[in-house]
Amino acid sequence: MEIKCKFQKTEFFEDQFEEIGQLNYNQAIEFYSTFQFSEELNKYYNRELTSCFPKIVFYSENEKSLTIWAENNEGIFFRYENNFQFFESYVSFDINQNKLELNIIEIIRIFYNNEIESIFNLKKKVIEHSIDTQIDNLLIFDGQKIKPLKKLLKTIPFLILWIGFVFYDIYNEYVFGIYFYLISSLVWLTSIIIYISYFFNSKNVKVTIDAKNKILVYEKNKNKITVKREDIHNCEINIPNNKAFTLSDYSYVWFVLKDGKRFVINNFVAEPYDIINNFKPNYKATKVGFPFLPL
Structure with a gap:
């Protein structure tokens, strides 16, 4: 499964991402480990304008994605989704508070191994159907x-x-x-x-x-x-x-x-x-x- 990566920083617009391109597992771990979540969070909470939580998205061509973001310095949120299902949770940096007993690096590993759907209980997405097929921009x-x-x-x-x-x-x-x-x-x-x-x-x-x-x-x-x-x-x-x-x-x-x-x-x-x-x-x-x- 070929996996690409994109990220979002605090000062980006809400629909703006910067593309990294294809990453293998080791490159993905390195990119996550060096991403400045703490620095971006400081910017987020000191900006007057609307801001984005620092975010990394790993995604494949078959519509599977793993989104990782921080809202505080105490842990990391993540969301896995495919066309029809999703799973979202929080990984605390405090081992005693981490109910999943997994860290984010392990979450990335099982995503790259295409194992998430067999490990977590996914929920069905609510699919909104539009009557209009033409979108006027x-x-x-x-x-x-x-x-x-x-x-x-x-x-x-x-x-x-x-x-x-x-x-x-x-x-x-x-x-x-x-x-x-x-x-x-x-x-x-x-x-x-x-x-x-x-x-x-x-x-x-x-x-x-x-x-x-x-x-x-x-x-x-x-x-x-x-x-x-x-x-x-x-x-x-x-x-x-x-x-x-x-x-x-x-x-x-x-x-x-x-x-x-x-x-x-x-x-x-x-x-x-x-x-x-x-x-x-x-x-x-x-x-x-x-x-x-x-x-």
């Missing part, structure tokens, strides 16, 4: 086609209630006081300000993602920015941690490129995670009190 998000008025409609009842309090207060010779109105107006005024900024930010915006080649094209008012993931200096999703009824529906993803260009895609154009899940950049997610757009 080109996704288009058009701000002109989105009608987000319902987000503003959530604010109207609070505005009406606030106006009702104003008339009540005038009729009763101002019993509430100015501070009550200043504070209570934040409920509807903040939402209206955010809505207006999102509306104009999304006007004439079109975003196209080539999901296969991982290319994003941002167009606004005939200006076009074409982005590859390697061009990104920073990518951040901002979502409100404020669960107020009037603010919970606003969010955005913004990109800062290495050449200094920056742009924002708010959820009047596309939901931030729709962008992330198809473009697959490294990013960070931040919860903010008020989801105002960045300047």
